[in-house]
Amino acid sequence: MAEEFxxxxxxxxxxxxxxxxxxVDLSFNKGEFVSLLGPSGCGKTTILRMIAGFERPDSGRILVEGKDISGLAPNQRKIGMVFQAYALFPNMNVADNIGFGLKIAGMPKPQREARIEEMLQLIGLSGYGKRYPFELSGGQQQRVALARALAPSPRMLLLDEPLSALDAKIRVSLREQIRQIQRELGITTVFVTHDQEEALSISDRIVVLNTGNVEQFGQPFEIYNRPQTRFVATFVGTLNTLNATVADAGAKTVTLGGTTVTIPALPASARNGEAVALTMRPEAVSLANGATRDIVLDGKVAEVSFLGSVIRLKVDLGDNAVNLDTFNDQRTPPPAHGAPVRIGIASSDVLVLER
Structure with missing residues (x-):
């Protein structure tokens, strides 16, 4: 059984x-990597700053290992924090930046130097100790900021959108490094981001926030495939929405594009003649030959977007439109703009969200 931290x-x-x-009510396990995900203004950074002690809650408590730390100053919480801006001291070299907290804490110089070297090895920057921040790339500076936060051996690590200022390729590389270091140290980590791919790729669990409320808290697989609210379904990933009409609520059938289909997820509250929104991810839709899926619809290619390994097609269905993803096959070019196509959808992949 997981231990609450x-x-x-x-x-x-x-x-x-x-x-x-x-x-907000949340519980994180010891050694867990949890992302707070949501749009700007949803409260994710405010929650992080309250955990760190930089903001005081109006009410409520923050407990670490069962002890209320809500009234403690930041330097009494034994928490490391990495900010969006690297916040390195420009007049100090890398070694002095990493060792700053250790020096303030009174660690003797020999132990301090050994710990600094340990941190440099951990972040893959051995030999960079005498360099200054202006001599480093953005990714290297952020790794130094991470090492500075970890040097005093905090019991928890907080990261406030630490990758947002980096270009895409470096972001992917650095987030993988952060996750590897977190696993190696086994430190409980809370990571704030508005990037859904980032949260989905490195988190043990994700908290999806909206206007100060928790919309859903779960594993990435659950958040993406089983969204509990319309906000989660539309905010995390791309979502297709098809308008349909309930044909027979008892039989769980709807009319879609002139075709009557069975939707297992149709809620018990649905009523005959009611308009409903059927949703599914682009990867749940495929080009079909009429026999591969139980929902088959005819349409016309409206857009073709080449995304590298994936090609995204937008198909006009008349009253509806749907996006579908197909893998790039060098031997088979995608359908041309305006070409007639037949798409297939498995009814088991369809969610019905409240209107």
Whole structure:
């Protein structure tokens, strides 16, 4: 059974009459990597700053290993934090930046130097100790910021959108390094991001936030494939929405594009003649020969987007349109713009969201 490490209990925070965190309850396990995911203004950074002690909650508690730390100053919490801006001291070299917290804590010089070298090896920058921040790339500077946060051996690591200033290729490489280091140290980590791919790729679990509320908390597979609210379904990944009409609620059938199809996920509250929104991910839609899926619809290619390993087609279905992803096959070019196509959808992949 997983051991609880961090508990956020009914946390509330208001700025200027605007409640940005609205009674949030969360529980994180020891050694877990959890991402707080959501759009700007959803409260994710405010929650992180309250965990760190840089903001005080209006009400609620923050407990670490069962002890309430809500009233402690940041330097009493034994928490390391990496900011969006690297915040390295420009007048200090890499070694002094990493060892700054150790020096303030009074660690003797020999032990401090050994710890700095250990951190340089951990982040893959051995031999860079005498360089200054301006001599490093953005990715290297962020690794130094990570080493500085980890040097005092904190019991928890907080990361506030640490990759947002980097280009795409470096972001992917550095997030993999961060995850590898986190696993190696076994440190409980809370990671703030608005990048869905980032959260899905490196998290043990994800908290999806919207306007100060938790919309869903679960593993990446659950968040993506089984969204519990319309917001989660539309915010995380790309979603197709097809308008349909309930034909027979008892039989769970709907009329879609002049065809009657069975939708297992049709809710019990549906009523005959009611308009419903059927949703599915682009990868759940395929070009079909009429026999591969139980929902088959005819349409016309409206757009072709080449995305490298994946080609995304937008297919006009008349009253609806749908995006589908297909792998790039060098031997088979995608259908041309305007070409007639037949698409297939498995009814088991269809979700029905509240309107």
């Amino acid at each position: 961090l508990r956020i209990d009914k946390l509330v925070k208001t700025f200027g009459g605007n409640q940005v965190v609205k009674g």
